Every structure is written in C-alpha cells, then in structure tokens.
Amino acid sequence: MTGRRTIAAALALAAGLLPPAVAAAEAPLRDHPAPQVAIADGDDRGPVDLRRTSLVQDGDQLVWRVLTAHPWTAADLRAGAGRRICLSTHRRDGDEASRLCIGWSGHRLRARATAIGASGRPSGWTASSARVRRVDGRTIEVRGPVAELGRRLGTVRWSVTSQWVGGDACPAVGHCRDRAPDRGTASYETRRPLVVGCTPSGPDSVRQGPAVKQVALTFDDGPWQLTSQFLDRLRHYDVPATFFMIGRQVAAEAPLLRRMVREGHALGNHTWSHADVAGGNAGQLTSTSDAIRHATGVSPCVFRPPGGATSATLAAQARSLGMVDVLWSIDTDDWRGPPSTATIVARALAAGPGGIVLMHDGGGPRGNTLAALPQIISGLRARGYRLVTVPQLLGLSQRFGYQRVRG
CATH class of the missing domain: 3.20.20.370 (Glycoside hydrolase/deacetylase)
Incomplete structure (x- = not known):
C-alpha cells in the first residue's frame, strides 16, 4: 500500500477542496472509478449464455454485474449440477489466481470462492461473504469487499465464465460454456477508498x-x-x-x-x-x-x-x-x-x-x-x-x- 499523490492532488486542488499543502501531500481522489464492461460474443447455447458483465468499485466494495442472453430459473443455476457463473482474477502472466462462483443453493443464490494453485486447480472452496442479488430475470449483482472479489488494490485482471449442463444441446461439461471477454482478460483499476464524510x-x-x-x-x-x-x-x-x-x-x-x-x-x-x-x-x-x-x-x-x-x-x-x-x-x-x-x-x-x-x-x-x-x-x-x-x-x-x- 503505497502513496498516491499527483493525480489526487490535481483533482482536489482544482475542485477547491483542499489547500495546496494538503493537496500536494495525500489528498483523496474525488472522482468515482468508472465501471468496466466486458462483452461476450453470444455464441453459446445454454440458458446462462453471457451477454455483458461489468466491474465497478463502490467505496470499499466491488460490484460485479452479469447480464445473460436469456431469462433463467433457479434450476438453471443449481449448485453442484455443473451450472454456474464465475468471476476469475488472473496473475500478470494470465494464469487464473482466484475464482468466485454463483450457484443456487437452498432457496437463494450464494457465492463460493477459492484460490487457484499453480496446478490450475482450486485449492479449496469456502463460502463467500459477498451478497448476491437477482436484479431481474437476466441480471445478477454480486457485491463484496474489494479484497475478496478483486484480491488486491490496484490493477485487477479479470474474466467471467458461465457453464450449463443439461438437455440434448448441452449433455456434458464444456458443451455450453461462455466467456467474457472472449479471449484474454479485462483490466480494472481498484483504488484505495477513504471515508471523507x-x-x-x-x-x-x-x-x-x-x-x-x-x-x-x-x-x-x-x-x-x-x-x-x-x-x-x-x-x-x-x-x-x-x-x-x-x-x-x-x-x-x-x-x-x-x-x-x-x-x-x-x-x-x-x-x-x-x-x-x-x-x-x-x-x-x-x-x-x-x-x-x-x-x-x-x-x-x-x-x-x-x-x-x-x-x-x-x-x-x-x-x-x-x-x-x-x-x-x-x-x-x-x-x-x-x-x-x-x-x-x-x-x-x-x-x-x-x-x-x-x-x-x-x-x-x-x-x-x-x-x-x-x-x-x-x-x-x-x-x-x-x-x-x-x-x-x-x-x-x-x-x-x-x-x-x-x-
């Protein structure tokens, strides 16, 4: 966690919020980080085919939204049935570092998280503190601490995958799998949130x-x-x-x-x-x-x-x-x-x-x-x-x- 000075000072000073001595030191940025959106190409055949997904920081929380191509039911995301939507973070070399997955468990949507080891395999799933909310028939919102969803402050390299198994069109894992972005990773800059009032x-x-x-x-x-x-x-x-x-x-x-x-x-x-x-x-x-x-x-x-x-x-x-x-x-x-x-x-x-x-x-x-x-x-x-x-x-x-x- 290191210093953040030049841009913060310019914005705060320009807005007349702080005296020059403070602005030159460690003034908070006053702009809200803009959301980043990743688009999927929509070539999947499953009910949870991705259309658009986004990340945005809100205070000390990271908000992840997913829009699917079609409306879906609780059964379409039943945990343990090979049906899920996952947010992954990636290391600089592109390898997956962590995964947070949404599935339907009991009577509501829940999130589970795991780190991904050097072998590319999950190191152990745990219940996530992130709150999952179904906004409408095609949209899910997940809100949780930046440290949990983004893993670290600064540049977060991320991608989203969806998977669905069932029916003649998707008989096995991997048959109906979608990704956003289609290749590589998206990057989002999370910033240190400071309470200013x-x-x-x-x-x-x-x-x-x-x-x-x-x-x-x-x-x-x-x-x-x-x-x-x-x-x-x-x-x-x-x-x-x-x-x-x-x-x-x-x-x-x-x-x-x-x-x-x-x-x-x-x-x-x-x-x-x-x-x-x-x-x-x-x-x-x-x-x-x-x-x-x-x-x-x-x-x-x-x-x-x-x-x-x-x-x-x-x-x-x-x-x-x-x-x-x-x-x-x-x-x-x-x-x-x-x-x-x-x-x-x-x-x-x-x-x-x-x-x-x-x-x-x-x-x-x-x-x-x-x-x-x-x-x-x-x-x-x-x-x-x-x-x-x-x-x-x-x-x-x-x-x-x-x-x-x-x-």
Missing part, C-alpha cells in the same frame, strides 16, 4: 449504537504527544477507532490526521478549545470542522461535547452542521488520576452490544490507556465483538474518496 441520520444525540455485537472505541482531546503511538497500536491489531479532536490542536498535527484517514479511523469534532458548549456555540463547532477539513479534506459527521455536557439545543445545532452528537455508554475514567491499566481494561470490557467506549489519547498522561489497549481489544474480540468506528456503529451512510495505488 458521512450523512447524519437517526436521533440528534446518542449514547450507544444498535444492540448488535459491535463496539466503538473512541479517544478524546487529541491530537497529542502519544496519539501516534495509539495509531501504531491500533494498526498492529487492525482496529479502527474514532478520534474526537480539539480544533486548535489540529493544524500542527495535520500529517497525523491524514494518517488516521489512511488507516480507516473516523475523525470527530470535540470543539475548538474544549469549551463548555452545552447551551450551543456554533463557532466552536464550525471552526473545528473547518480545521479538520483543511488538514485532511474530511468533513466530520460526529461531534462530542467536552465532559458530555450536551442539550437538545446543542444536539440540534450539531445536526444542522452535519454532525451527530455522540456521548458514550462506557466511561473508562482514564481522565481521572489516571487509573491503573487494569482498571481501564476492566471498565472497557464492561461494554455491551452497541457500546461506545470513552478513552483519551490527549489532555494529560495517557500511558496507562495506551498500555490497556491490547487487553481491551483482545478481550472484546474474545467475547465476539467486532470493533468499528462510531459512524459504522450507527450505520451512517459514508462518502468515499479514492486514491490511486501504485503497482
């Missing part, structure tokens, strides 16, 4: 998310001296978090904020000067959002009032500025004392489904909080929790920018 929804103010097995770790009062070490630890454990930042501290740490964006963390507004804004103070909120946007191109969609001092007036004001007022369900009290690492861990592990855990990366000595992170992460995961950002926990619709990936 989201759309508030639901209540103006929240203390926790839906009661599902997810927890959001949040950190207040940065950026600070130890913030980079918090990021190192979160990256080591592959955990996204939400950082509620004080606006006047942002400009000096702009590269650190851009790192947060690259590594999948959410940026939140914590007022300009850690002021009590319970009665409302648009200036404290807008100046902080402006500072974060100036540094990164990201518009915060979550806000946390210092000390949790909120009101209906403040929550409505935050919503009018495009943000949800976010409190917490678990306070580790790491701002007091601070407490011991063991105490911070115990309090964080009291989080339940939809929990929002309050911690601090700034505003004082935070070494015990940093030391507690590995045990908090492993403990929550051992209890079956997935760790997510606050916007993810709340199900907020996210907006993406894209960066080119070299190689």
Whole structure:
C-alpha cells in the first residue's frame, strides 16, 4: 500500500477542496472509478449464455454485474449440477489466481470462492461473504469487499465464465460454456477508498449504537504527544477507532490526521478549545470542522461535547452542521488520576452490544490507556465483538474518496 499523490492532488486542488499543502501531500481522489464492461460474443447455447458483465468499485466494495442472453430459473443455476457463473482474477502472466462462483443453493443464490494453485486447480472452496442479488430475470449483482472479489488494490485482471449442463444441446461439461471477454482478460483499476464524510441520520444525540455485537472505541482531546503511538497500536491489531479532536490542536498535527484517514479511523469534532458548549456555540463547532477539513479534506459527521455536557439545543445545532452528537455508554475514567491499566481494561470490557467506549489519547498522561489497549481489544474480540468506528456503529451512510495505488 503505497502513496498516491499527483493525480489526487490535481483533482482536489482544482475542485477547491483542499489547500495546496494538503493537496500536494495525500489528498483523496474525488472522482468515482468508472465501471468496466466486458462483452461476450453470444455464441453459446445454454440458458446462462453471457451477454455483458461489468466491474465497478463502490467505496470499499466491488460490484460485479452479469447480464445473460436469456431469462433463467433457479434450476438453471443449481449448485453442484455443473451450472454456474464465475468471476476469475488472473496473475500478470494470465494464469487464473482466484475464482468466485454463483450457484443456487437452498432457496437463494450464494457465492463460493477459492484460490487457484499453480496446478490450475482450486485449492479449496469456502463460502463467500459477498451478497448476491437477482436484479431481474437476466441480471445478477454480486457485491463484496474489494479484497475478496478483486484480491488486491490496484490493477485487477479479470474474466467471467458461465457453464450449463443439461438437455440434448448441452449433455456434458464444456458443451455450453461462455466467456467474457472472449479471449484474454479485462483490466480494472481498484483504488484505495477513504471515508471523507458521512450523512447524519437517526436521533440528534446518542449514547450507544444498535444492540448488535459491535463496539466503538473512541479517544478524546487529541491530537497529542502519544496519539501516534495509539495509531501504531491500533494498526498492529487492525482496529479502527474514532478520534474526537480539539480544533486548535489540529493544524500542527495535520500529517497525523491524514494518517488516521489512511488507516480507516473516523475523525470527530470535540470543539475548538474544549469549551463548555452545552447551551450551543456554533463557532466552536464550525471552526473545528473547518480545521479538520483543511488538514485532511474530511468533513466530520460526529461531534462530542467536552465532559458530555450536551442539550437538545446543542444536539440540534450539531445536526444542522452535519454532525451527530455522540456521548458514550462506557466511561473508562482514564481522565481521572489516571487509573491503573487494569482498571481501564476492566471498565472497557464492561461494554455491551452497541457500546461506545470513552478513552483519551490527549489532555494529560495517557500511558496507562495506551498500555490497556491490547487487553481491551483482545478481550472484546474474545467475547465476539467486532470493533468499528462510531459512524459504522450507527450505520451512517459514508462518502468515499479514492486514491490511486501504485503497482
């Protein structure tokens, strides 16, 4: 995963989205990657003869669509009967690297995936997390993580095959087989998706998310001296978090904020000067959002009032500025004392489904909080929790920018 600079900078700067210093560094691309379409010649005789297929990136998802020549029934794609439609990725030399196949199983369409070994044979089929949807009588849409469908960011070499067995016209495997493109492979450029904002929804103010097995770790009062070490630890454990930042501290740490964006963390507004804004103070909120946007191109969609001092007036004001007022369900009290690492861990592990855990990366000595992170992460995961950002926990619709990936 390497840098993507020149094109991203030109587009963002031309659009007036970022100052030159940021645009020259690591600004997200603002254009949506265009779909790539592959056409089959339509010489096959089976019900799932291919007509057109396409790939397009949508945020962190890759969307694969297939249009067949004729309408088909569930029986025409019954798994295990030699009837399927498959998306393959290919290595530089053209050899197949992976395969994801759609078939009808039970009462719905499902996808299975496998890597393809050097021998050209599947290494072992597993159920795919990709969602399969029948759009109409001739169209299937498959949506899944770029890492699963495309295998990697950057150039994806791909092809699609369909196979059908049955009847006099197609008595054996290989008799009714179609491919798109007819020869060689198509190429599609996937890009690194970066969340650049989201759309508030639901209540103006929240203390926790839906009661599902997810927890959001949040950190207040940065950026600070130890913030980079918090990021190192979160990256080591592959955990996204939400950082509620004080606006006047942002400009000096702009590269650190851009790192947060690259590594999948959410940026939140914590007022300009850690002021009590319970009665409302648009200036404290807008100046902080402006500072974060100036540094990164990201518009915060979550806000946390210092000390949790909120009101209906403040929550409505935050919503009018495009943000949800976010409190917490678990306070580790790491701002007091601070407490011991063991105490911070115990309090964080009291989080339940939809929990929002309050911690601090700034505003004082935070070494015990940093030391507690590995045990908090492993403990929550051992209890079956997935760790997510606050916007993810709340199900907020996210907006993406894209960066080119070299190689």
